[in-house]
Amino acid sequence: xxxxxxYNINIGPIHPSTHGGLHVEAVMDGETIVDAIVHVGYVHRxxxxxxxxxxxxxxxxxxxxxxxxxxxxxxxxxxxxVEKMLDxxxxxxxxxxxxxxxxxxxxxxxILFVGSLAIDLGATTGFTYCMRDxxxxxxxxxxxxxxxxxxxxxxxxxxxxxxxxxxxxxARNFLKNIPQMFDEYNHLLSGNEILQARLxxxxxxxAEDAINYGITGPNLRxxxxxxxxxxxEPYGIYDRFAFDVPLGEKGDNYDRFMVRLQEIExxxxxxxxxxxxxxxxxxxxxxxxxxxPEKGLEVYHRIESAxxxxxxxxxxxxxxxxxxxxxxxxxFINLMVLPLISRGGKLQDIIANIATxxxxxxxxDR
Amino acid sequence: xxxxxxxEEILAKNNIIVTTFEKLWNWxxxxxxxxxxxxxxxxxxxxxxxxxxxxxxxxxxxxxxRAASRQADVLVVAGPITAxxxxxxxxxxxxxxxxxxxxxxxxxxxxxxxxxxxYSVLPGADTIFHVDVYxxxxxxxxxxxxxxxxxxxxxxxxx
Amino acid sequence: xxxxxxxxxxxxxxxxxxxxxxxxxxxxxxxxxxxPGDLLALSRILRDKYGFNHLADLTAVDYIDSHGSFEIVYxxxxxxxxxxxxxxxxxxxxxxxxDSVFPVWPTADWQEREVYDLMxxxxxxxxxxxxxxxxxxxxxxxxRKDFTMRGRENVTN
Numbered sequence: 001x002x003x004x005x006x007y008n009i010n011i012g013p014i015h016p017s018t019h020g021g022l023h024v025e026a027v028m029d030g031e032t033i034v035d036a037i038v039h040v041g042y043v044h045r046x047x048x049x050x051x052x053x054x055x056x057x058x059x060x061x062x063x064x065x066x067x068x069x070x071x072x073x074x075x076x077x078x079x080x081x082v083e084k085m086l087d088x089x090x091x092x093x094x095x096x097x098x099x100x101x102x103x104x105x106x107x108x109x110x111i112l113f114v115g116s117l118a119i120d121l122g123a124t125t126g127f128t129y130c131m132r133d134x135x136x137x138x139x140x141x142x143x144x145x146x147x148x149x150x151x152x153x154x155x156x157x158x159x160x161x162x163x164x165x166x167x168x169x170x171a172r173n174f175l176k177n178i179p180q181m182f183d184e185y186n187h188l189l190s191g192n193e194i195l196q197a198r199l200x201x202x203x204x205x206x207a208e209d210a211i212n213y214g215i216t217g218p219n220l221r222x223x224x225x226x227x228x229x230x231x232x233e234p235y236g237i238y239d240r241f242a243f244d245v246p247l248g249e250k251g252d253n254y255d256r257f258m259v260r261l262q263e264i265e266x267x268x269x270x271x272x273x274x275x276x277x278x279x280x281x282x283x284x285x286x287x288x289x290x291x292x293p294e295k296g297l298e299v300y301h302r303i304e305s306a307x308x309x310x311x312x313x314x315x316x317x318x319x320x321x322x323x324x325x326x327x328x329x330x331x332f333i334n335l336m337v338l339p340l341i342s343r344g345g346k347l348q349d350i351i352a353n354i355a356t357x358x359x360x361x362x363x364x365d366r
Numbered sequence: 367x368x369x370x371x372x373x374e375e376i377l378a379k380n381n382i383i384v385t386t387f388e389k390l391w392n393w394x395x396x397x398x399x400x401x402x403x404x405x406x407x408x409x410x411x412x413x414x415x416x417x418x419x420x421x422x423x424x425x426x427x428x429x430x431x432r433a434a435s436r437q438a439d440v441l442v443v444a445g446p447i448t449a450x451x452x453x454x455x456x457x458x459x460x461x462x463x464x465x466x467x468x469x470x471x472x473x474x475x476x477x478x479x480x481x482x483x484x485y486s487v488l489p490g491a492d493t494i495f496h497v498d499v500y501x502x503x504x505x506x507x508x509x510x511x512x513x514x515x516x517x518x519x520x521x522x523x524x525x
Numbered sequence: 526x527x528x529x530x531x532x533x534x535x536x537x538x539x540x541x542x543x544x545x546x547x548x549x550x551x552x553x554x555x556x557x558x559x560x561p562g563d564l565l566a567l568s569r570i571l572r573d574k575y576g577f578n579h580l581a582d583l584t585a586v587d588y589i590d591s592h593g594s595f596e597i598v599y600x601x602x603x604x605x606x607x608x609x610x611x612x613x614x615x616x617x618x619x620x621x622x623x624d625s626v627f628p629v630w631p632t633a634d635w636q637e638r639e640v641y642d643l644m645x646x647x648x649x650x651x652x653x654x655x656x657x658x659x660x661x662x663x664x665x666x667x668x669r670k671d672f673t674m675r676g677r678e679n680v681t682n
Binding site: 449450485486 | 658659660663667672
Binding site for chain 3: 040041044046048049084211212213214225227232233299300302309311313315323324326328332333335336365
């Protein structure tokens with residue numbers, strides 16, 4: 001037997017495939033990974049400390065910048081947390097529009113997931129197709145708020161402004177094209193032999209490990225655990241919509257990929273129902289001019305973000321600024337299992353594993 | 367012996383262009399920047415969008431995003447530079463070969479952006495680099511890096 | 526496990542732990558307030574007997590000005606029974622250390638590292654208690670209330 005040494009290879013933090021500033025130190029024995037040490041914190045922007053010197057309303061743009069790929073979802077989580085603290089009842093029309101914007105954000109995030117998975121594995125064309133489709137959703141966002149990606153469109157009690165007239169026809173048009181979009185992705189990617197060889201049976205995460213390590217979102221459901229906060233603990237008006245929760249079986253990379261593809265379809269279903277049921281009415285509830293939750297009140301509110309369970313823990317001291325604001329970031333916790341699923345694999349599998357765990361480093365580091 | 371304008375016109379009509387080595391050099395460099403694919407945050411997503419099909423940075427010749435710092439000549443600082451990232455960026459900058467330029471893209475790179483009063487974001491890329499072009503925005507629209515790189519092109523042509 | 530009635534569960538816990546456990550509720554959650562020394566035992570009971578297998582959030586709040594201690598908060602959920610509960614415990618500011626709950630919920634690994642990094646609370650028997658968000662050689666714990674942000678002079682190199 002040859003005696004071999006172990007050596008460390010650094011992947012990142014400046015690397016085209018690390019989804020931001022992620023640094024993975026791969027301990028290799030030849031071609032096999034013995035361990036993967038994950039270093040985060042390269043995008044730590046001190047958001048939790050900054051929150052203590054901003055008013056509750058001033059923090060809304062910061063909430064949007066947490067998960068910037070699906071930015072309506074973290075904004076929705078934040079405004080709902082404060083609405084819980086102030087006991088504000090949001091008007092019906094605003095609730096429906098929140099669902100629509102939230103689910104479009106989820107679709108945009110999953111489309112980008114497919115695109116960046118494709119480009120990480122070397123299939124650049126997949127990336128171009130996905131960016132083309134994502135642009136259509138960004139057009140919808142721009143129509144409503146003027147901003148493409150990070151639209152801090154929600155406010156406490158509803159929205160800043162109502163939807164423009166051209167939004168609903170454009171939204172329905174996008175939804176009509178989803179089947180064609182899927183055809184293209186399936187032809188190009190899911191049925192592709194090379195992609196299947198690179199994703200199937202690689203990066204397997206068992207259901208037990210997933211729950212123990214606090215994994216949530218599509219990663220958890222790909223391991224077979226049926227836990228979606230939209231069904232388990234419905235917030236907003238999610239209990240009025242009929243949709244399925246796609247589950248995986250083995251918890252490998254391919255399952256994580258397929259679960260997200262199927263979630264796009266389910267989100268399309270939710271948006272169609274919301275557009276059909278959208279009532280007329282007020283767009284924003286009356287809220288106090290200065291937002292000051294009562295002293296000593298603390299709330300933990302969580303939503304099903306595109307990446308998993310996104311939670312906000314806010315403690316109030318009776319003032320205009322939060323005493324403590326903590327964000328439970330799904331990407332931060334999902335990255336914890338990267339060493340677990342990479343051990344014993346090859347170096348290129350780390351890239352596939354990172355891509356299918358779908359971390360957003362802005363959210364992970366906050 | 368210098369060539370005056372009148373002579374230049376006559377030569378040009380006969381398909382002969384007279385120029386200096388520097389002008390030729392700068393003409394080539396300015397029309398094919400190879401940006402380093404660096405960025406961690408919201409702004410590089412819009413940079414990716416500018417490279418994708420709708421906005422298509424390839425029209426201007428700048429689509430060659432290189433990951434290896436030896437092969438790139440423009441460091442587009444897209445996003446905030448945090449305390450932990452600072453040594454990595456400085457190292458990558460040192461590894462880049464001359465000539466090289468820096469474009470600060472986004473409010474965080476220009477001045478620290480909304481996170482400037484935090485404890486971990488540097489107040490702008492110009493604390494560690496000499497920045498050639500500043501592109502403001504939060505996040506920048508994908509058309510903005512076009513204007514920024516075209517400004518850089520004008521700057522390099524005059525070098 | 527999931528057939529336990531929530532009120533029965535609280536009664537049993539109170540009987541088992543006696544004065545070491547203070548239970549109170551607000552309109553959102555039920556809180557179990559305990560001493561740092563009993564945290565690990567309570568955690569094991571909640572996970573093994575009552576099925577709270579999902580530690581959603583582990584964080585700390587600096588209450589040094591009000592009562593001279595840090596409060597560490599654990600938001601727990603039971604995925605099979607779809608229930609929630611919160612554990613709270615306090616550590617004094619002059620000796621901020623507590624047992625790590627990593628043996629019970631491995632997700633505490635990075636969450637406790639973050640609390641250590643930003644608040645300076647030490648978790649005993651943690652497998653790898655090093656900084657996670659700030660550079661390794663950073664001095665100070667930024668989320669503490671006495672760490673004031675001074676704007677541009679804040680970022681030391």
